[in-house]
Amino acid sequence: xxxxxxxxxxxxxxxxxxxxxxxxxxxxxxxxxxxxxxxxxxxxxxxxxxxxxxxxxxxxxxxxxxxxxxxxxxxxxxxxxxxxxxxxxxxxxxxxxxxxxxxxxxxxxxxxxxxxxxxxxxxxxxxxxxxxxxxxxxxxxxxxxxxxxxxxxxxxxxxxxxxxxxxxxxxxxxxxxxxxxxxxxxxxxxxxxxxxxxxxxxxxxxxxxxxxxxxxxxxxxxxxxxxxxxxxxxxxxxxxxxxxxxxxxxxxxxxxxxxxxxxxxxxxxxxxxxxxxxxxxxxxxxxxxxxxxxxxxxxxxxxxxxxxxxxxxxxxxxxxxxxxxxxxxxxxxxxxxxxxxxxxxxxxxxxxxxxxxxxxxxxxxxxxxxxxxxxxxxxxxxxxxxxxxxxxxxxxxxxxxxxxxxxxxxxxxxxxxxxxxxxxxxxxxxxxxxxxxxxxxxxxxxxxxxxxxxxxxxxxxxxxxxxxxxxxxxxxxxxxxxxxxxxxxxxxxxxxxxxxxx
Amino acid sequence: xxxxxxxxxxxxxxxxxxxxxxxxxxxxxxxxxxxxxxxxxxxxxxxxxxxxxxxxxxxxxxxxxxxxxxxxxxxxxxxxxxxxxxxxxxxxxxxx
Numbered sequence: 001x002x003x004x005x006x007x008x009x010x011x012x013x014x015x016x017x018x019x020x021x022x023x024x025x026x027x028x029x030x031x032x033x034x035x036x037x038x039x040x041x042x043x044x045x046x047x048x049x050x051x052x053x054x055x056x057x058x059x060x061x062x063x064x065x066x067x068x069x070x071x072x073x074x075x076x077x078x079x080x081x082x083x084x085x086x087x088x089x090x091x092x093x094x095x096x097x098x099x100x101x102x103x104x105x106x107x108x109x110x111x112x113x114x115x116x117x118x119x120x121x122x123x124x125x126x127x128x129x130x131x132x133x134x135x136x137x138x139x140x141x142x143x144x145x146x147x148x149x150x151x152x153x154x155x156x157x158x159x160x161x162x163x164x165x166x167x168x169x170x171x172x173x174x175x176x177x178x179x180x181x182x183x184x185x186x187x188x189x190x191x192x193x194x195x196x197x198x199x200x201x202x203x204x205x206x207x208x209x210x211x212x213x214x215x216x217x218x219x220x221x222x223x224x225x226x227x228x229x230x231x232x233x234x235x236x237x238x239x240x241x242x243x244x245x246x247x248x249x250x251x252x253x254x255x256x257x258x259x260x261x262x263x264x265x266x267x268x269x270x271x272x273x274x275x276x277x278x279x280x281x282x283x284x285x286x287x288x289x290x291x292x293x294x295x296x297x298x299x300x301x302x303x304x305x306x307x308x309x310x311x312x313x314x315x316x317x318x319x320x321x322x323x324x325x326x327x328x329x330x331x332x333x334x335x336x337x338x339x340x341x342x343x344x345x346x347x348x349x350x351x352x353x354x355x356x357x358x359x360x361x362x363x364x365x366x367x368x369x370x371x372x373x374x375x376x377x378x379x380x381x382x383x384x385x386x387x388x389x390x391x392x393x394x395x396x397x398x399x400x401x402x403x404x405x406x407x408x409x410x411x412x413x414x415x416x417x418x419x420x421x422x423x424x425x426x427x428x429x430x431x432x433x434x435x436x437x438x439x440x441x442x443x444x445x446x447x448x449x450x451x452x453x454x455x456x457x458x459x460x461x462x463x464x465x466x467x468x469x470x471x472x473x474x475x476x477x478x479x480x481x482x483x484x485x486x487x488x489x490x491x492x493x494x495x496x497x498x499x500x501x502x
Numbered sequence: 503x504x505x506x507x508x509x510x511x512x513x514x515x516x517x518x519x520x521x522x523x524x525x526x527x528x529x530x531x532x533x534x535x536x537x538x539x540x541x542x543x544x545x546x547x548x549x550x551x552x553x554x555x556x557x558x559x560x561x562x563x564x565x566x567x568x569x570x571x572x573x574x575x576x577x578x579x580x581x582x583x584x585x586x587x588x589x590x591x592x593x594x595x596x597x598x
Contacts (some may be wrong), residue, residue: 107577201558214556243563244556312540323517330518332592337583344593345518353520361519365510366533368517382543384553389546391554423532424539440557465557 004029005170006488009079009227012173016063016078017070023059023078026173027052027122030080034124034171037491042146043156043166045085046093047125052080055122062120075230075254077120082166082175085126086133086209087113087218096209097129097159099142100329100336100355110207111242112176112218112235119234124172127162131357132326133178133211135159136186136429139420140359147416148191149489150455154413157187157429160221164191167221170492174231175221180211181314182408182433184219185445189408189458192447192487194228194475195221197433199465200440201246203232204239212321213244215314215437224485225446225476229253232468248466256469257476262296264474267401271307272432277410281457284449285407288459288478292405295477302401304393309386310435311427316370316383317438322360323367329355362423391439398464403474407432408445408458432460442468446475447484456484505534 004026007015015021031049038044059078066072083089086096088106090113095101109117116123130140138146138161146161148154149169156165160177164187167175177184179197188195196219203218210216220231236250268289273282293299331337331351338354341347356364370379397404409429419426436443441462448459459478463471479485507526510533514521521529575588584591 104581107573107580200556201560240565244558244560246558246560309543309546312543315536316540316543327518331583332590334581334583339583342593344595346520347593348518349514349520352518353522356519361521361525362529362532364517364519365513365529366536369505369509369513369533369537372513372516378544379540381553382548384555385548385551386543386546387554388551389548391557424536 003493005033006492007173008224009173009222009230010224012079013075013230017066017073018068019063023056023063023122024053026078027056027080027124030124030172033169037149037169037171040147040152040491041149041165041169042144043127043162043169043171044082044125045095045097045128045143045162048092048123051092052122052124059120059122074119074234076116076234079121079174080124080172081116081121082125082127082163082172083113083123084129084160084163084175084177086129086178087176088207088209089113089123089126092126094126094209095142096132097141097143098131098355098357098360100352101334102336104334106207108207111204111239113207115235116176127160127166127175129162130159131360132209132322133159133180133183134322134359134363136182136426137419138162139416140357142357145416148413149491150192151413154415154455155190157190157409157413159183161187163221164188164193164195167191167193167223168489168492170488173222174227176218176231177221178208178216178218179437180215181318181437182430184221185433185443185458185460186409186429188221188445190413190456192456192489193221193223194225194444194446195219196228196232196444196468197436197442198232198236198468199442201244202442202466202468203235204242204245206239206241210325212318213325214321215318225472225479226254226257228444229257229472246466251469253469253472256473259473260296261292261474261477264297264403265401266292266297266299267302267397267404268299269302269304269307269397269404269406271304272406274410274431277407278412278451280451281407281409281411284457285459288448289405291481292474292478295481302397302404304397304435306386306389306393307435310390310438311431313383313386313390313438314434315366315427316379317387319363319367320370320380321367323364323371326360326364359423387438390435394439394441402464402470404462406460406462408460412451412453412455412457436462441465442471444471444475446479448482449484450487505530505537
């Protein structure tokens with residue numbers, strides 16, 4: 001049974017260009033799928049059907065004028081996309097998953113949103129997330145949790161859980177998320193989709209509600225690596241509005257997928273097969289590495305000894321940066337405000353007490369403590385030095401290897417409520433992804449199998465800075481040699497078009 | 503490194519974050535556990551290691567000093583909890 005919402009982005013693009021499918025038909029199919037599955041999955045904080053149909057109609061006009069020539073329209077014309085709710089979207093409520101920004105309507109678009117508009121994308125809605133991108137399960141959303149389309153009693157991962165679940169459930173063909181400690185790769189792994197964190201500086205953070213400014217990066221979700229390449233193409237590149245974007249040219253990522261991986265040197269960091277890792281996960285990831293070897297890659301083990309300090313380094317740097325970034329939510333310019341409090345500073349305290357959830361409060365306090373007088377050297381400065389050591393581990397590894405291969409997450413999707421009261425247990429979900437953010441490198445998760453309960457497992461590939469092209473080629477080669485990307489959760493298939501007779 | 507409830511009060515005040523007595527106890531406990539976990543960093547000799555503030559080697563990223571259109575005032579104030587005469591309105595911060 002082939003349905004419109006189970007098309008991959010490149011398949012849809014092809015049909016749209018050839019006018020065998022209209023953007024309005026495709027958008028309507030996604031909106032119907034959203035209506036059907038949202039009561040169960042709850043991937044969206046806000047669905048935007050009027051905006052989507054308006055954009056789809058404009059897309060159809062452009063495609064008609066294009067008369068079948070793919071060069072006549074941008075690559076994402078008419079493709080339904082979900083936006084994690086921390087991308088400022090002009091005129092559309094944007095909350096970063098927090099009650100403190102309930103009702104906030106940005107007066108401007110994030111650069112990536114603007115680029116997607118120009119690329120002809122159709123915005124179906126704002127995706128649910130852990131509050132201010134802090135979390136690994138989307139249970140920290142100030143609104144409600146999202147559920148994993150493969151098993152509704154389980155989490156989709158986080159913080160971009162809504163984006164990953166929406167793609168997995170066929171509610172859209174592509175989604176945009178952010179990754180600070182694993183928040184694209186881990187939910188991609190738990191939801192059986194592709195998710196990429198680009199190199200720090202590859203994609204603009206302008207208009208992206210900030211969590212940790214030296215770690216945040218915007219990236220794509222898709223079914224199939226080619227869709228991720230298409231979405232990355234549309235958003236990557238220098239932005240004069242974000243001085244942390246790098247003046248590095250953007251290659252043709254779709255073209256880069258081809259060529260195979262004969263002779264590619266792949267390192268497998270032994271420290272990433274952590275103690276307590278789910279045995280199925282370790283087995284499937286090692287089997288995936290064997291597949292890569294079978295495709296001609298030269299595989300060897302490597303050691304990244306400072307990996308063990310990644311979690312501690314991250315959980316000092318990120319909270320420190322977030323304590324600074326979240327200081328602006330104080331009831332003055334936007335958001336929740338305790339206007340009845342007569343004293344301004346007390347008003348700020350009450351506003352923030354009411355508006356932030358537990359994890360946000362915890363991290364604000366951790367960060368404030370780490371930066372405070374008397375502790376700055378012991379914590380923040382120390383963590384920044386260890387960050388150098390972690391980065392050097394990778395630099396050394398990349399002298400011998402082109403790509404590193406590891407698990408994305410130590411486990412498959414856990415149950416809702418299982419880890420939410422144990423912060424450290426939750427933090428451990430990101431043990432394989434965090435060092436990549438600390439070093440600023442690109443990383444991708446691709447499906448590499450299913451555990452005994454039918455839950456998806458992800459293979460993580462890590463690349464050299466600004467070498468997304470090689471990373472995508474390795475991921476694509478692996479994907480095309482396997483069938484994992486063709487499996488969809490039952491929820492993703494639409495009901496048959498006609499009821500059975502009689 | 504155990505955090506006392508008084509430490510928590512101090513930090514919460516710095517962060518302008520109101521907390522309940524229950525939160526005070528709970529955060530003191532949770533943060534102590536987390537910080538204890540991070541003592542591992544102290545074992546590392548980082549005497550000769552420079553800190554990494556940003557992973558890219560970008561310096562002095564500037565643009566020409568040419569004015570560009572900004573956001574219209576009404577749009578900037580559109581989300582303001584309270585406003586008056588084109589200003590964000592807040593409670594008094596200075597005592598008389």
